Amino acid sequence: DTAVSQTPKYLVTQMGNDKSIKCEQNLGHDTMYWYKQDSKKFLKIMFSYNNKELIINETVPNRFSPKSPDKAHLNLHINSLELGDSAVYFCASGPGDTQYFGPGTRLTVL
């Protein structure tokens, strides 16, 4: 039944490590997104893919690389993690303007 799912839910890691977050949607939407939510709850878009093609790439460090193997999946790989990367990362999908969010991945970099 889950519409947009993300794994893992929690991720605790050391500075300098590389980690990935996976996202899958079963809603049949063409567009998927990654958002970052900081400690002040501000939601900022990072990337958007439409049918496996990158359409939005905000000012995000090169250490962040999205990958979309098919239109139902959008994964986020982060290299050389830094303390400032600690946040909640939300995957979302949508048929148009409306966004359907995943449960989020809380990343803590120590």
Added chain:
Amino acid sequence: GQQVMQIPQYQHVQEGEDFTTYCNSSTTLSNIQWYKQRPGGHPVFLIQLVKSGEVKKQKRLTFQFGEAKKNSSLHITATQTTDVGTYFCAATSGSRLTFGEGTQLTVNP
């Protein structure tokens, strides 16, 4: 890019009191959406407003879109503890949705 300013950032109310959050833009918006995020949860779509002056209601929630389509409000009548969370407005600009900073609502029982 398009920006939407949302106020207040925080609001504490007693259960039963009303609550309103406001969203403002310097440019005309094609539409505006509202989302609610419960503590520890994810944003959930509430509603989309498209027409100038549009008013929509969902039980105790009333959503308005300004006549000039530059502002919007969400009003909750007689808040309940289940209303606790962060309320976001969001506006479409091209292919992206830009979120306001959100209003964090706490309700004291």
